Amino acid sequence: MRKSTIILLIVSILTACSDKTEQKTKDPIRVDTEIAMVGANGKGMSYVGVVEESEATAVSFTSMGVIKRMLVKEGQMVSRGQLLAEIDASTSVNSVEIAKASVNQSKDMVKQAEDAYAQAKDAYDRMKILHDNGSLPEIKWVEVETRIKQAETALSTARTGVASAQATEKIAHKGVADTRLIAPVSGVVGKRQLDVGETALPSQAVVSILNINTVKVKVSIPETELKNIGANTPSVVVVEAINKSFNGGHIEKGIQADITTHTYDIRINVANPSHLLLPGMVASVMFPSIQSGMNAHVFAPVNAVQKQPDGSNFVWTVDEQNKAHRRVVTIGHTAGNRIAILDGISPGERIITDGHQKLSEGSKVVY
Helix, strand or coil: CHHHHHHHHHHHHHHHHHHHHHHHHHCCEECEEEECEECHHHCCCEEEEEEEEEEEEEEECCCCEEEEEECCCCCCEECCCCEEEEECCHHHHHHHHHHHHHHHHHHHHHHHHHHHHHHHHHHHHHHHHHHHCCCCCHHHHHHHHHHHHHHHHHHHHHHHHHHHHHHHHHHHHHHHHCCEEECCCCEEEEEECCCCCCEECCCCEEEEEEEEEEEEEEEEEECCCHHHCCCCCCCEEEEHHHCEEEECCCEEECCCCCCCCCEEEEEEEEECCCCCCCCCCEEEEECHHHCCHHHCCEEEEHHHCEECCCCCEEEEEECCCCEEEEEEEEEEEEECCEEEEEECCCCCCEEEEECHHHCCCCCEEEC
16 A cells, blocks of 8 residues: 555656756747848948838818817727717717708798799789780789889798708818817828817827838938839848847838938838837838849858758758747858858848757747
8 A cells, every 4th residue: 555655646746857958948048139130241231220101191181179089099090980989079069950940940931932932823813814805904904014123033032041051050060070080091100290179280190000010121321322222122120129130121212311410211111911010110121132242142150050960961940930940041251250051041030049059949938
């Protein structure tokens, strides 16, 4: 009995130790990393840029009023047609009620004018027979003609009054609608200029809506280097704030230089479907294709390159799920403490520079 108890105790201890060991292996391994760059000594043709929205729409009320409700926050995604804010609508609602009453009154006047015209027309038809037969004095016939013309004028005026009252009611309804601020486009709320209790003036921006499905990275390029960059020059954009790199797209080149720095602004379009890139983020921009010759390679720290038993070289890379993967590479010349990677790594990929001693394929890492 005692022997079996001891055996069970040993098994329990071993199982617990095994569970702890397994748990430890599941914990992310801390490593140091850097983004693979292109160029001489690994520095390459690199610039600092700032992320901008592709479009900004300032949204404002068309009438003046005190903001009663603000329904969106900065950074919130909104859809076209969504209600953003409201101003006090009491005055506009009163105007609608007054306009409705005016329409009803005008319709009553039309009904009265129609009745008066019908009576005048009946009298005219009867008196015309007598007039045509010579049985009605001329002065009486003049009175009949005058009466029906007056009835026609009164009816026309009454109908015009209804149309005018209805137009006024339509304007009043628009006034109520204008107390609601509706998003004209989809995007993310950039900045709230006004808040509840403040008075909004016509055409005064209340919020701005930014389109960040595609962003632009603004970079200042020295005038002596601008000739190397064209509309379709490949670029790699690295944003350390989110530990991501992106392939740049079409480039828009400015034509007016900064008087002081003699630089020109370019804007690189970058697809941003996940909205990870936000306006104001700082980015590093590299142009791999501008350089030529032996220096136009990815460079990495020498200690990032490891050797396999078969003699081939490899480095550890990090994917978007923060998992480590072994990547076979072809190495070239060294420059100081850095070495050229001729093949196997693309610009913008994240490589592990330290902490790879405990790694295995697929290890979860933090950096």
